Amino acid sequence: MLRARILATGSYLPENIVTNQDLENIVDTTDDWITDRTGIKERRIVSDGQAASDLAFEASLAALKKAQLKPKDIDLIIVATVTGDMPFPSTACLLQAKLGAKNAAAFDLGAACSGFIYGLHVANGLIRSGMHQRVLVVGAEVLSKFTDWQDRSTCILFGDGAGAVILEPTKEKHGIWSTHIYSDGNLSDLIMLPGGGSHAACSRETILKRLHLIKMKGNETFKVAVRTLEELASDTLEKNNLDPAQLSLLIPHQANLRIIQATAKRLGMPMEKVFLNIQKYGNTSAASVPIALDEAVDAGRVKDGDYILLEAFGGGLTWASALLRW
Ligand code: ACO
Numbered sequence: 001m002l003r004a005r006i007l008a009t010g011s012y013l014p015e016n017i018v019t020n021q022d023l024e025n026i027v028d029t030t031d032d033w034i035t036d037r038t039g040i041k042e043r044r045i046v047s048d049g050q051a052a053s054d055l056a057f058e059a060s061l062a063a064l065k066k067a068q069l070k071p072k073d074i075d076l077i078i079v080a081t082v083t084g085d086m087p088f089p090s091t092a093c094l095l096q097a098k099l100g101a102k103n104a105a106a107f108d109l110g111a112a113c114s115g116f117i118y119g120l121h122v123a124n125g126l127i128r129s130g131m132h133q134r135v136l137v138v139g140a141e142v143l144s145k146f147t148d149w150q151d152r153s154t155c156i157l158f159g160d161g162a163g164a165v166i167l168e169p170t171k172e173k174h175g176i177w178s179t180h181i182y183s184d185g186n187l188s189d190l191i192m193l194p195g196g197g198s199h200a201a202c203s204r205e206t207i208l209k210r211l212h213l214i215k216m217k218g219n220e221t222f223k224v225a226v227r228t229l230e231e232l233a234s235d236t237l238e239k240n241n242l243d244p245a246q247l248s249l250l251i252p253h254q255a256n257l258r259i260i261q262a263t264a265k266r267l268g269m270p271m272e273k274v275f276l277n278i279q280k281y282g283n284t285s286a287a288s289v290p291i292a293l294d295e296a297v298d299a300g301r302v303k304d305g306d307y308i309l310l311e312a313f314g315g316g317l318t319w320a321s322a323l324l325r326w
Contacts, residue, residue, distance in 0.1 A: 004120075004127035004135070004167040005175030006324065007069075010062025011163040011294035012055050013281060014044045020156070027152035034156045039257025043159030043282035045144045051085040053094040055162035056140035059290070060099060063136070063164040071101040074166070076135040078123060079108050080115025080286035082193070082315065083142045091140065104136070112191065113253050113314025114181070115139055115286030116163070120310075120322050121179035123167050130169075138164040139286035146193055148213035157255070158214070159282035163290025174305075177240050177323045180232070184317045187224065191216045191315035225259050225313045230266040232311055236321040237267075244268050246307055248326075251296060253312035254278035254288045263311070275301065285314060302326050 019042040020031035034040055046055070056079055064071060077092045077099075084091035092106035111118040116139035123135040140162035149155050167176075195211025196202045206212060229252070237244060244267040252260045257278055264274045275296045284291060289310050296302050304326060311321040 002128050002130070002169055002171060003175040003177070004124040005170040005172070007166045007168050008063045008067035009163070009165050009290065009294040009297050010059045010064070010066060011161065011291040012058035012062065013161045013291070014046045014050060014055070016045045016047055017042050018045050023156055026149060027155060029152045029156055037258070038157060039278045040156065040282045041279045044161055046142050046160045050142070052081050052083055052140045052142050052162070053085050053091045053098060055142065055160065056091060056095045056138045056164070057098045059140065059162035059164040060095065060136055060138055063166050067166045069134070069166065071099040072103050074101045074104045074134050074136045076123070076126065076132045077101060077104045077106040078119040078135065078137045080111065080119045080137070080139045081108060081141055082110050082112050082115070082285060083146055084108055095138065111286070111314070111318040111320070112316055113255060113283070113285045113288065114312040114316070114318040114320040116289045117179065117310055117312050117320035117322050118181050118318065120176060121181050121320065124176045124179055127167055127169050133168065135167045136164060137167060138162060139288070139290045141285040141287045143214070143285055146212070146214050148210055153218050154214055154216050157283045159284050161281055161284040161287040161291050163287050163294050165290055165293070174325050177325055178236065179320070179322045180236055180239070181320045182318065187317045189217070190221045190224065190317060222256065222259065224317065225255065226262045228319050229259065229263045229311055229313050232319055232321050233263050233267050233309060236309060236311070236323055240323045242307060242323070247273065247309055248303070248306035249296060249301060249308045250274045251289060251292045251308060251310050253314070254281065254292060255283045255313065288312070
């Protein structure tokens with residue numbers, strides 16, 4: 001059976017580190033509160049002039065280098081982002097130009113924190129059908145530019161970064177065994193950036209009302225996320241006839257340590273088999289899973305034949321999972 005496999009991974013994090021102590025000087029919060037409630041200690045923030053396509057470019061170059069491929073070898077670029085450079089052209093097209101990937105079609109995919117796994121789903125389908133051969137899937141976000149730095153309940157959560165993978169067809173057992181994507185637009189008001197689109201086009205009023213910045217009902221989102229992810233992880237294993245004990249690694253979206261711990265507990269997985277980098281980067285939305293995957297690969301935590309579960313939950317609402325055999 002033809003399926004897609006991940007040929008190489010790459011990631012890029014901006015150099016600028018903002019610690020919880022730095023945030024204590026901006027809003028009424030403490031390092032202890034942020035650490036206890038989220039697991040986050042610091043996050044990366046872009047420098048002036050750095051946009052999502054710049055982060056995507058660096059992550060893509062790293063993946064291309066590991067794959068020993070040239071940009072012209074890629075025939076499709078999917079960039080998962082909700083913080084692209086501009087409404088259009090797509091960040092994927094801007095990335096295509098930066099890379100000089102002249103043989104690639106390119107489009108953006110918006111599914112917030114689930115965007116990267118949604119991208120894997122699309123790429124996997126196109127590769128299985130034979131329509132594309134080498135697909136670059138990137139998650140790239142510059143959330144810091146859409147964060148309300150006066151809102152202590154959200155500004156402590158987010159960070160910037162990008163992660164990338166290159167997919168190609170394989171007839172072996174290694175690769176993407178299954179992907180699962182879901183949504184519930186009835187809960188769209190839990191996490192949103194209401195201003196700047198055709199609903200409330202950018203104006204003096206939208207800016208004064210701070211509609212151009214992320215709004216989140218954190219506690220309600222938390223409860224839905226725990227419930228949904230626990231079920232998603234179990235269902236994904238069941239659909240692949242796998243037992244949690246057969247999983248080598250769970251790579252969850254890094255939104256909140258307590259959400260991750262609840263999912264692992266429900267699966268009966270020890271935390272040693274869960275990849276964590278939330279303490280260093282916070283929630284980087286669509287970039288979170290591919291950054292974590294790249295770091296897991298580099299750290300030698302992913303070995304030939306391993307079963308790996310990816311999962312994410314985010315604005316939309318959207319949620320998604322992927323079962324990989326490395
Ligand atoms: N420092 C100190 N106190 C704070 C802070 C802060 N930074 N933020 C909130 N508080 C206070 C609140 O005001 C509240 O005080 P009150 O009881 O006097 O009213 C108290 O802490 C508790 O607030 P909650 O919102 O109930 O805190 P909770 O334990 O739910 O943690 C958090 C908040 C961390 C945001 C959590 O709800 C969360 O992680 N939610 C899920 C986020 C998520 O998964 N998002 C999905 C992806 S995001 C995307 O798609 C872009």
